Amino acid sequence: MSTHEDVLSSENLPHEPERATLEGKNKFMGFWFFLGGETVLFASLFGTYLALKNSFGDAEGTPSQELFGLPLVFIMTVILLTSSLTSVYGIYHMKNQAFKKMMVWFTITVLLGASFLGLEVYEFNHYVHEFHHTFTAHAFGSAFYALVGFHGAHVAFGLLWFLTLMFRNAKRGLNLYNAPKFYLVSLYWHFIDVVWVFIFTVVYLMGKVG
């Protein structure tokens, strides 16, 4: 059994520090289940989006084919996918107990995530001002912003989580107590990434086609 001091010490970390303690194992598993629940959440949002896509009722609206501009969305996709890759490097260095390198890669991840978020804000702003495609204009708008916005909120939360962890542990280095936390946030980041791939396909590509 480990005592307080063991958990917070940076010495002699095992190869998989995120799962070395019972608490870590619980967190690891609980988080996977949480992501299962998140999947249902996004599935519901996707279902609703598909049902309400291009549905304007009596209101005026721009159909998805004219609304979306693929180049911007493509750049966003590349940025987010890259950030997922950089977080993998972060975890790779965590397992090798290279704390500084890990922090560098996570910093890059955060920067990429922030630029994704910036582009998304720009995109929404563009829709609102050029097409009056707003949340309240019609059901299509509601469903679009709900789905993409929920994802955006997840990105924002992921960034905050990364930043909090990095600031809190900047001076402490890696230990058995915070290793699971770093691992989970990167897991979360991958999940966000996967959801985006679906959004890119279902919302943007399929929206452009038909």
Add this chain to the structure above:
Amino acid sequence: MSTATVEKPGFGATLWEYLTTVDHKKIAILYLLGGGFFFLLGGLEAMLIRLQLMLPDNNLIGAQFYNEIMTMHGTTMIFLAAMPLIFAFMNAVVPLQIGARDVAFPFLNSLGFWLFLFGGILLNLSWFLGGAPDGGWTAYAPFSIWSSTHGFDFYAIGLQISGFGTLMGGINFIVTIVNMRAPGMTYMRMPLFTWTALIASVLILFAFPALTVGLFFMTFDRLFGANFFVPEMGGNEIIWEHIFWIFGHPEVYILVLPAFGVFSEVISTFSKKRLFGYSAMVFATVLIAFFGFMVWAHHMFTVGMGPIANSIFAIATMAIAVPTGIKIFNWLFTMWGGSIRFSTPMLWAAGFIPTFTIGGMTGVMVAVAAADLQYHDTYFVVAHFHYVIVGGVVFGLIAGTHYWWPLIFGKVLNEKLGKWTFWFFFIGFHLTFFIQHFLGLMGMPRRYWKFLPGQDLEVGNFISTVGALLMAVGTIILLYNIIKTSVNGERSSQDPWDGRTLEWSLPNPTPHYNFKQLPLVRGLDPLWIEKTQGNGKLIPAEPLNDIHMPNNSFLPFMISLGLFITGIGVIFRPDSNVAYIAIIAGLVIAFGSMFIRSVKDDLGYHIHKEDLEEEGAGVE
């Protein structure tokens, strides 16, 4: 550290202990109190419904108030009474049954409870702040979107907050059961209550996010001008129905499966036999849960989904009858050849079997899609789901209350009063609801504020109300029993029912670390094995060692309080800008508390070996 002392702490200290506790046994008591309170509230609402419907064209209560009561009865009973009471027993029993010292996430456990409580309080505040929700617990759009009071704002925000709590509880119990079983406690040695708790938790995990999304949509539509369910703006009201029932149908199994678990424990214990067909029981539980996700649209046969969809959902629904039937027969054959003691818990189990069988029968009847065109939204359906929910869940909860009361509070509830409770409640129940099958077929739709004379519905409704009064008497006796036992009941032995599972192997009261040494489990019904093949004591699986325990925390209370305040702000934002203060203040409290939780290390503490030895070593 280990304070198993006799001296009584003061009231303030006790209150603080409960506000900050992360101990699953104390959280169970909190859930029991919270859920019990809302159960009584929901019961009161039920009585008002029945009194209004006692006579034709009755004007005892007005239409609007009736609709609020009818809505709140359903919402309260499902979300604020049955769910927390299920969680109460899961908390009280599951860690002990699997031989764990705690749950996987004690902090989240506490947070789950406080979220539930604040969500429930928020929802019920609607009574005092402009009116409760008034469109039925199913809250069908667009009625719920256009309802003029703040009722459905409270519904959406209140259930959202308590729903988060439930989701956390679900994840917590999955991980607890998967990761924290004692040595030798394999999956196929887990008591059936633990199994059902596990499966119900999985259902929670996959069902509640759908509700979360639905409630977000409702909130956006009502308070932020979105158009998900507004037909004129391209919205589609049927989406709500789908989302609600994708959550709502598994919810039924979330409630009833743990109740099945309780009965499996009770029947096995009081028949002095191991559960007949244990693996079939486990398999049936998993199968019911699996089917439970594929049948939601049987609540929507009249919506106009077309004959193909209706047929598919009808047949999928009928299929659920098979595993349920397996369970019924397995219970019967557990009793077969046993030595049955009809103590109060067993009496409830015995009452459950015929009652639930009737509920299952009518369940198959309403699954017949074509015939459901007559049953749907009538008192036939009201009767059916009360046979399932009361006959299954409430009977199970009351059986569990009597069965595990000695484990939770160290005292056995009065047997004589327990039997009175049962007979009043049981007879009252059948009187209330059996006749309602016929009322439905005779043309009485549900959610009717009044029925008019001249439809031959008078007799049935009157009988139903009389039955409801008997149920109320039964509940009052139960309440009296609880108070009486708490005040002057005697402390019971550690194993009053001749139990078979690990929770009965612990001393009374249960130490807050549960097991001094984790026990070695040698098979199904581990305590029974030791009783018949050993010396009646569990063999320790580890040497006596320091025990790691989590710290108490006030943060869960603060986080929930913050969300509660934010919720009120969001509801009243359209009325006044002052609401923004509440929104921001609440968010500061909630996220501030979360921030503290993130940056402050919480490593827990250790109970030292030496202290444990003082209390006498060895597994009890």
Add this chain to the structure above:
Amino acid sequence: MKGWMGRFRALFLLSGLALILTGCGNPYLSALQPKGEGADMILDLMILSIIIMLFVFLVVMAIYVFVVVKFRQKKGEEDYIPKQVEGNRILETIWTVIPIILLLILAVPTVQYTFALSDTTPESTEGEEAENTDDALWIDVTGKQFWWNFDYRDTSVQTSQDLYIPTDKRVYIKLSSGDVIHSFWVPSISGKMDVNPGKNENEMFIKAEEEGVYWGHCAEFCGPSHSLMDFRIVAVSPGEFDQWMSDMQNVDPEAEPEDSSAREGKQLFSDNSCMGCHAVGSSPAMMGPNVTNFGDRSKVAGVLDYNKENIVDWIMDPEKHKPGNSMTGNYTIPSEEDAEKIADYLMSLSPSEIGPDDAQDDDYVQPQKKEESEQEGNENNDEGNSNENNQEENNDDNTNEDEEN
């Protein structure tokens, strides 16, 4: 399709249970005393499912009673430890397989009837020759808080609250809502169907097999007066229906009533702009119930007994009778005297001789068809059996492709 299920039902009728079931409720309301094709089919299904379920229940109860009586702990046997049985594969297989078989027996007619009841294409009714070239009768039903509007398609005939249908054929209805979700339910005629707003319109057919005034309810919660959103189906014989239809088509909304009080009432009705909501004759607005044949209504506002006193009462204070209705607060409350005059006017609106009374007498009037159908001798038929046969044949004849729109 009806064959074996019908036989099942006959068998069931012999047992005493039938008495309990079919003796239940009001003959013009209860789903257990079907007077229409849909309700009839559904009762067959109900009975089949009840028989299967009762069988299961009896088996369970037999074992249950035996176990509870036989295996109670006896005095002096407190220490007896029963054999710890793990299970029994054969038994467990039996109670898995038998329910599956029972459910399959139930599943087949379930699917059949589900498809049959949702069939709203007039041409698919299995008529051999399209002898009867009459158009199928389509009615657009609109539910609103808390009343019903019935628009007879292609005829400019509109009514509210009372739906007139002939007894000889399926009537097709399309359901849509003007506000929240309602549900159209006439238990003794057929099952219910939701009445949704927006794009989710539904269709169903209803067919009354006997004349009568049947209760209809709203079955989906729709607001404070959900329980008071009643309507009636007035099922009259085909000849009477034809007459009613032609009377309604020739209605003159401007016609002056004979009675002087009613004449003043008519003036008041237009002066107070009651007509803004309540049309006499056909109107697309449908703000409030159409009053074209108010003089023949079976109930006032769907729930009150039909008499002048109640009409006046309603005009003076509708909120008292139907909380949450849209009339309250949207008109100037007239003096009691004026209200009486308006009531006189409304009661004078009776453009057709055919009313609810004709549905309750034994008069069966044959339709006046252009082509003579074979059932000549049925004019005053009071023998239910041959009557029913004719109706069924008529129904079969009712096939036409022109009726698509």
